[in-house]
Amino acid sequence: MILINYLCPSNKLLQKEHVSMINNDDFQDEIGDNHIASSATNPVRNDAFDLPDDKKIELIKKDVENILQTLGMDLTDDSIKGTPNRVAKMFVKELFGGLNPSKKPNPSTFENNYKYGEMLVEKNITLYSTCEHHLLPIIGRAHVAYISSGKVIGLSKINRIVDYYAKRPQVQERLTMQIVQELQKALNTPDVACVIDAKHLCVNSRGIRDIESSTVTSEFGGKFKEEQTRREFLAYIKLETKF
Ligand SMILES: [Zn+2]
Numbered sequence: 450m451i452l453i454n455y456l457c458p459s460n461k462l463l464q465k466e467h468v469s470m471i472n473n474d475d476f477q478d479e480i481g482d483n484h485i486a487s488s489a490t491n492p493v494r495n496d497a498f499d500l501p502d503d504k505k506i507e508l509i510k511k512d513v514e515n516i517l518q519t520l521g522m523d524l525t526d527d528s529i530k531g532t533p534n535r536v537a538k539m540f541v542k543e544l545f546g547g548l549n550p551s552k553k554p555n556p557s558t559f560e561n562n563y564k565y566g567e568m569l570v571e572k573n574i575t576l577y578s579t580c581e582h583h584l585l586p587i588i589g590r591a592h593v594a595y596i597s598s599g600k601v602i603g604l605s606k607i608n609r610i611v612d613y614y615a616k617r618p619q620v621q622e623r624l625t626m627q628i629v630q631e632l633q634k635a636l637n638t639p640d641v642a643c644v645i646d647a648k649h650l651c652v653n654s655r656g657i658r659d660i661e662s663s664t665v666t667s668e669f670g671g672k673f674k675e676e677q678t679r680r681e682f683l684a685y686i687k688l689e690t691k692f
Contacts, residue, residue, distance in 0.1 A: 489623060490623075491581075491618070493548060497548065498550075508537075509536070509537035510533045510536075511533070513537060517529065544579050544616060545579070545616060545617055548617050548618075552616075554609035554610060554613055556610060556632075557602075557603070557606070558601060558602045558635055559601050561597045561599055561600060561601045565601070566596075568594050568678070568681065568682060569595055569597070570682060571592070571608070572590075572593075572685065572690075574590060574591040574593065576589045576590060576591045576611060576645065576647060577615060578615035578616070578624060578647075579618055579619060580618075580619070580620070580649055580650075581619055581620060582651065584618065585650040585654070587615075587619065587647050587649050588647060588648050588650070589645055589646050589648060589663065590645070591611045591625075591628065591644070592644045592645075592646075593632065594641070594643075594673070595632055595640055595641045596638065596671075596672055597636065597638070598638035598640065600637055600638075606635075611628055614627040614628055614631070621645055621664055621666045625643050625666040625667065626668050628668075629643045629670050633670055639670045639671030640670060640671035640672045641670045642667070642673035642682055644667045644682075644686060645665070645666050646665050647664055648662075648663050652664075
């Protein structure tokens with residue numbers, strides 16, 4: 450089964466209807482469980498980077514300790530006594546490292562000297578992200594394409610841009626749009642597209658526990674809005690790559 454989730458006006462109407470019907474906590478649960486994003490940018494406060502990483506790790510370590518303590522875990526046990534520090538480091542340096550603009554990859558581009566005029570598709574980019582509603586993994590593939598308007602970008606830079614925006618508490622729709630917007634800026638063209646097909650462990654491993662379902666999101670800019678170009682891109686994604 451494939452679930453296709455879109456940020457659409459009807460979702461926003463749904464939110465508004467629910468405001469008057471249910472209390473705030475229930476409303477927040479409803480938004481999270483339905484994976485509705487409230488914003489096209491990550492909801493990050495202005496003071497998000499006032500603290501250095503090592504201070505954040507220290508604070509989060511205490512918070513994780515507190516969670517495990519409350520759950521009744523014995524934090525003197527050799528197996529878990531390092532867990533709070535490991536989790537704190539993992540959150541700040543790895544899983545959510547892409548929140549920090551200073552970690553943004555430099556999207557250096559080059560002149561399209563060989564005048565390649567067709568689309569370039571980089572498919573099956575491995576994607577690890579984290580659902581911002583449950584803090585559980587999103588695991589999938591991103592497929593990205595662009596048509597050069599004079600600039601080209603190193604292939605691994607596309608992977609790095611995908612990874613940078615994935616390393617945040619995320620919703621898949623926003624992630625898809627952010628990848629396209631970043632490449633549109635770097636390449637100075639609207640002709641960029643991205644499709645993401647991903648499994649959300651909050652759907653696969655808990656709640657409805659549907660291990661088969663995955664979520665497909667897409668963003669088509671410029672020429673990719675035209676049916677023929679879009680169809681060509683989608684056909685390349687389906688190519689089975691064997692070496
Ligand atoms: Zn979730």
